[in-house]
Amino acid sequence: MSIEEWKRNGPKKAVFFDLNGTLIDPEASYEAALAREIRELAARSSAADRSEWEREALAQYRKERQRLTAGPTARRTVEAKALLRRACLAKAVSALPVPRSSAFLLKLDRAIKESLESDPRLYAGTLQALEAIGRGRKIALISNGSRLRLEGRVKRARLEAFFPPARLFTAGAGQRGKPHPDLFQQALETLSLSPSDAMMVGDSRTKDTAGALRVGMDACWFRPGKLSTVTAVRRPGGWLLQAGSLQQLAHVLE
Incomplete structure (x- = not known):
């Protein structure tokens, strides 16, 4: 046919x-919102390398997402997608001088979701x-x-x-x-x-x-x-x- x-x-x-x-x-919307939140974190920081935070965070986020979604067995349920994004978010900020606690990541994830709702791509x-x-x-x-x-x-x-x-x-x-x-x-x-x-x-x-x-x-x-x-x-x-x-x-x- x-x-x-x-x-x-x-x-x-x-x-x-x-x-x-x-x-x-949804992925482009999330990345744009992530970039905005990282810029806000950098603006409140006195770290010398903060100008590179956005680039580094996005690079790590994309690399981890590619790794975790490789292969035909990647799950696509709402719950699986949420867990995937949090894992990628944790990787995105892993090299930045910010807290790495679950509470901080959850707060950051909520802020990103609120931000992406205001500017969907x-x-x-x-x-x-x-x-x-x-x-x-x-x-x-x-x-x-x-x-x-x-x-x-x-x-x-x-x-x-x-x-x-x-x-x-x-x-x-x-x-x-x-x-x-x-x-x-x-x-x-x-x-x-x-x-x-x-x-x-x-x-x-x-x-x-x-x-x-x-x-x-x-x-x-x-x-x-x-x-x-x-x-x-x-x-x-x-x-x-x-x-x-x-x-x-x-x-x-x-």
């Missing part, structure tokens, strides 16, 4: 996206890809987070022009989030779409793509940097695509 076979089903009238991990790059090329994908079709967000938090993140990520409030879908009171069909069906009904008219794009196979396929939508599993081309296979419920970048997806949707 191929992309060409998938294309024979006709163009999509709408594309739904997950936000974090699909449009927002998009994957490279996201704005251009959204412009291309949204040309002649509807685009919207489907998120398991609260509506208030989603609106805030959209604003801080400067995505309001693409996703006005009417194009944001979150689980309300008594409603189940992804992968349950409720949220997908709500989005489809609100935009007057049939499942075959739309596609869901997300980085979670269990929540984004599996949930979309359950209601009869096609889905694209977003795997940033992992694929050089878009693949497509037929699954029960619809087609499952895989893409390594949003630019790749925009190209096949043309």
